[in-house]
Amino acid sequence: MNSKLIEALKLKMQPVAIILTDDNPEDGLHFKEGNMRGCVASMLVSASKKNRLAFFDRKTFGCPGGGTGLGFGDRYGKFPIDCLLSTGNEEMANQMGRQSSYMLEGERFYKSPEQARKWVDSLPMTDVPTQYVVFKPWELLTEEDKPELIVFFANADQLSALVVMADYDRGTNRSITAPFGAACQPILFGYEEAKKENPRAVIGFFDISKRSIVDRETLTFTVPFKMFQEMEGNVEGSFLELHAWQKLQERQ
Structure with a gap:
């Protein structure tokens, strides 16, 4: 598909479409059932860089945060995510074996398990109506x-x-949100925005534990498709055709 917006941006990594479907993609990057350590964010990056489709279902979503981020409901369950994100838990660390170093000290993204639990409770949990979630590179x-x-x-x-x-054509200065979450969870926030009459874009990939899988200057910008179409339709006549943006292109 052609896109004036994507062409004007001169992106190093191609955008990835998130598609909800009941059709089994069959071929593509895919976690094995029972793999609880698979990283959905890594799959998203691979889909972009390797130009390969990736897909997930309710039995093959990787880690609990990934399943939650994909929209397969609240997949944290009894997993002590509040301890992992904050100060850790020695008893849980002993039970988790290879992951013990992470759980022992915690990731310290929140000051206490209580604060981390507030974060979990604030997530816009979603159960998508389809069997599969597909990552499809733009090309x-x-x-x-x-x-x-x-x-x-x-x-x-x-x-x-x-x-x-x-x-650009709203003038509200309220068209963006930038919530903290796992690197894949801007998808979850994107689902919430897609339900709105005037959705916002979601800036993400703030997860410190996964920042190393992208270049240090890279963040994600997730938009509901109808908002993408809105932006696409506004490229002609915008700043993207004028000197200020063209000057920035010299240092891409």
């Missing part, structure tokens, strides 16, 4: 595909352009 997308979301990987200049374009 593989067809006119027949119906994406729910589009995920951009952007550096600071590109992210700036996307932020401006998000509010």
Whole structure:
């Protein structure tokens, strides 16, 4: 598919479409059933860089945070995510074997388990209505595909352009949100935005534990597909065709 917006941004990593479907993709990157350590964010990066489709279902979503981020309901269950994100838990560390070092000290993203639990309770838990969630690189997308979301990987200049374009024909200065979550969980927040009449874009990949899988200047910018279409339709006549943006292109 052609896109004036994507062409103007000069992205190093191609955007990835998030597609909800009941059709089994059969071929593509996929976790084995029972793999509880698989990282959905790594799959998202691989789909972009390797130009390969990836897909997930309720038995093959990797870690609990990934299953939650994909929209397969609250997958944390009895997993002590509040301890992992905060100060750790020695008893749980002993039970978890190889993951003990993470659980022993905790990741310290929240001051206490109580604060981390507040974060969990604030997540817009979603149970998608389809069997599969598919990551499809932009270059593989067809006119027949119906994406729910589009995920951009952007550096600071590109992210700036996307932020401006998000509010270009609104003038509200309220077209962006940037919540903390696991690296894959902007997808979850994107689902919530897609239900709104005037959805917002979601800036993400703030998960310190997964920042190393992308370049240090890269963040994600996730938009509901109808918002992407809105932005796409506004490229012509916008700043993306003028000197200020063209000057920035010289340092891409």
